[in-house]
Amino acid sequence: QQQVKQSPQSLIVQKGGISIINCAYENTAFDYFPWYQQFPGKGPALLIAIRPDVSEKKEGRFTISFNKSAKQFSLHIMDSQPGDSATYFCAASKGGGGNKLTFGTGTQLKVEL
């Protein structure tokens, strides 16, 4: 049972464009929604995270939009750069159980010049 569904599987964006990755979750007990960035040969690293009491969080060029009623959240990368080329994972967890993260299946982003 896949509790966090992520799309698209891969994405090609031109430099300067907007990259959008979407995730949907099923478990309404989830209360923490991070996005992780992973470069080849490296472990995932936290990019940005949101809790369900806000609908949007922005950090630099990265924004999470959160829709609690639809059980969906998305990552927007503005002014995408070749250095943003990586695999992005959305995830979710619920409080009281540590950070047992449930991950989406990942999106391979390639930003072309």
Added chain:
Amino acid sequence: NAGVTQTPKFRILKIGQSMTLQCAQDMNHNYMYWYRQDPGMGLKLIYYSVGAGITDKGEVPNGYNVSRSTTEDFPLRLELAAPSQTSVYFCASSSPGEVNTEAFFGQGTRLTVV
């Protein structure tokens, strides 16, 4: 500041062999986790621990065992390796709480079972 350190980085095992993947963290985190990453599948939780002496199963525990004798170390044991255990394994750690709940990941161990 080393963070989360995993050893080895690469390993090839024969079917039926056993091995231990090592994981150590120097951030004094109570929570530690083992995930496996397979292409197109994201990361799946194998085992986790909320403190020394306490471990629990994750989503895909079959074929694995863990122990947590210290806060710093969380080794993952593979008994009777099978081709289905070919994967990249990541160890992670975090602190409990409502704020700053970031999980820090090691660089991974790429395991091939032949």
